[in-house]
Amino acid sequence: MSVSNRSWAILAVIAVLFTLPWWSGDLYKVHLAALICTYWVLISGLNLVVGYSGQLSIGHVGLLAIGAYCFAILAGTYGLHPAVAIAASGTLCALCGLVLGLPSLRLPGFYFAMATLAFALIVTEITLAQGNLTGGGVGLSVPGFPPPFDSPRGSYWLILAIAAVVTWLTWNVARHTWGRGLVAVRDSVVTAQAVGVPVFRAKLTVFVFSGFTAGLAGALFAVLQSYITPDTFVFDLGLFFFVCIIIGGRGHMLGPAIGTIVLTALPEMVAPLAKLGNFFYGLLLLVVVLLVPEGIGHVFQVLIERFRSARGERHGVKPDLERLSKAIQGGRAIK
């Protein structure tokens, strides 16, 4: 896809999403779209951790819960301005990401996943135990956004704007030097080391960033729920985020975005699927892992390559030594 084609596609998507409240028909669909955008704020950050750097975090629901409670307590109990409370949720969760990541990101894959699982379980217990802060099992009611974002449509636009900004940030990271460094950490640690990527620091940086987006998502999620209890943040939700990325494909952004939309919207729109609940997620995960283990994003990539390689492929190497000499010396002159 050429650059201008891509720009047009992005503009079209933005236009469709922005006008959604007018053409979607009912407010429930607007709420659903806002929920998808909220999940995406978390998942796009988590995608850098899971999809790019290859660290299998299944405990981001814990960070979502901390962000939600932080917002509910600051904006509700203490009456702070919601904008301040949202920023505080993001910051607090970035710090939690740092505290969780510092010891656990040195663990090999499976044990890291277990550490994030333990974190999510601990958060649930803490929200139950600290009753005077969190309301315990009874929960907390959450104030809405201030005008003009207090209507369902207003909330949707606000959340859409935040999701767009977060998407832009993660896209920039994924498409440039940092994204390549993260993929190196995922696919070949020795290569990452050889070219100088500080493996642990790179993993920790994106993990802290994913904590920040999870905190933002938590605040938005709390507003959409309008009332939160520890049961709002069941562990299944953490698995759901993880599954969206795996189904979408590691190392892509479009795939996980489609995964998020499909996995959130389908059970809500198609009543029989809702009854299946987790069975539906499990089934879909099984189908994807068996048929396209690299995920939906990979299917798109292969289709694009098919289309391109129709022009015929040449193989082999034939160095141009004069040019190579210039390239080496040109590079060294700058150093």
Add this chain to the structure above:
Amino acid sequence: MSLTARDVTKRFGGLTALSRVSLEIMPGEVHGLIGPNGSGKTTLLNLLSGYYRPDAGTIHMVQQDITGASVQQRARLGVARTFQKPRLLPTLSVLDNAMIGGWLDARAGFLATAFMLPQAGMDERELRRRAEELLHGVGLSHAIGRRANLLEHAEQRFLEIARGLAQRPRFILLDEPAGGLTPAEIDYLGGVIRVMAESGVGVLLVEHHTDFVFRVSDRVTTLDVGAVIKHGTPEQVKRDPDVIRVYLGA
């Protein structure tokens, strides 16, 4: 100005892989390192690039003791390497694989990249330009946009060299670069290696393809069971009776 191992010893459990081995790579020279299987060639390369720590002895670079330096610190000082089995990033394009070599020259941090500050764009353009030139130079012009897992074996080997050169190294350590190449491709490789040396890069060529090593090297070191048995010009090493006995098997 050299990259030097002095009296390095490396043991794995009860096995002594290298015993008091010394080796010096000068800028602008091709230094061949040969020896039978299990003689410790790759172990020495891993000690020089920092993947292993020696049990005794030191590694110096340009007078600086780097025995305790990490792989990343050595990369920053100008040591690049390739691997016996090419270690590419299979899901990324050929261009991206070469550009990752420039990681240390990208000055924009995480947040500067996320917000796409001007530095991030400058980094990207400079690394892309450098990587493209190198890819044209090693003969991969036709494959720049291709995903790396679609490459043939020789293309993978040359891409690893381009990635190493994108680090703008002072020394590049090549671990069996001729493995699996056809005679014509080995000739191309020889040309690439000579150009690297003529441009001032010190090249360590670990190979058991001895004819090739004798042809392109300025100096050759021969290892046998973890010790240096002969060091000198290709002509001297070729004629050494010990080398002929343990290695060439004549």
